Amino acid sequence: MSLKIDIVRCLSDNYAYIIYDTYSKNVGVVDPSEFDKINTFLEKKYNKLDFIINTHHHADHIGGNSELKKKFNSKIVAYSGDTYRINDVDIKVNNNEIFHFGKTKFKVLKIPGHTSGHISFYSSEEKVIFTGDTLFSFGCGRIFEGSYLEMFNSLKKIKSLPKDTKIYFGHEYTVNNINFCLSFDQKNIFLNKKLEEIKSNLKNNIFSTPSILEDELKGNLFLKANNPAEFKKYRELKDSF
Ligand SMILES: [Fe+2]
Structure with missing residues (x-):
């Protein structure tokens, strides 16, 4: 294991x-929304930035790109x-290429x-x-440019990864997402427990x-949808939840 996050x-x-990357000492940032917060963190800890890595083009994921690149020559x-x-x-x-980060x-x-x-x-290792904004904890991103079928298939790709894969996602929407999942299954013990745990963690700035893929497979309605039509139904309902 050579990666710290x-x-x-x-x-x-x-x-x-x-x-x-502890081996190469490379430093990267995934989706720098803004310069200041990332810069403050980097100045305290690494004082360098080799790579700026973007999952997609939205402003809240690339907002810090140019200033960070300019300052750190990333x-x-x-x-x-x-x-x-x-x-x-x-x-x-x-797609399917390997990006070597150290x-x-x-x-x-x-x-x-x-x-x-x-x-x-x-990283399988x-x-x-x-x-990014494709899979969230107990939710998924809105469909802005693709079709429901594309999004369904994208989530299917993630679903096929090992269950102990850690999911690092783009937004803190988890409480709202769990509430949406619970609206279809109010007595779900797993989801109710998760909701309480996450609410109390967030209060303590945790x-x-x-998230872990295993938990997502258990409770995330968008991953549990069996077919594109079912997925579309959930996604449309969530858009106005
Ligand atoms: Fe986005």
């Missing part, structure tokens, strides 16, 4: 992740098809639906995946990220 809460409910890693809307990309990646190998998995060029970064 720190969580930085940004904007109102975003998560950015500072990653560190390389931006993003999907090759999104270079028209993510500026100054140095390392263009594609000793840590990240497989790029393309997971369209929230946006057409959404990607995730998965480290058992972690950065899912984040709900990362």
Whole structure:
């Protein structure tokens, strides 16, 4: 195991992740929403930033890119098809390619639906995946650019990973997401317990990220949907929940 991950809460409910490869001493950030919070963290801990890694082009995931790149001379890693809307990309990646972050190998998995060029970064050795705004804890992202079928298939890809994979997601929506899942199954013991646990953790500034895939498979309605039609029904209801 050579990867260390720190969580930085940004904007109102975003998560950015500072990653560190103990072997190469590479430092990266996944989805820097804003410059200040990431910069403050980096100045205290590593004082360098080799890679800026983006899951998708939305402003709340790339907002810190240019200032961070300028200050630390970092390389931006993003999907090759999104270079028209993510500026100054140095390392263009594609589906199923490996991005070498020091000793840590990240497989790029393309997971369209929230946006057409959404990607995730998965390390099988480290058992972690950065899912951006595709899979949240007990929820999933809104469908802005893709179809319901695309999003269903993207979630299916994530579902097939080992159950002990840690899910590092893009937003703290977990309480609302669990409440939505509970609205279909109010007496669900697992979900009720999770809700209490997460509420009390959040009060003590303990984040709900990362989640574990096993828990998501147990309680996340969007992963439990058996077919695209069922998935579409849940997603539409959640849009106005
Ligand atoms: Fe997004």
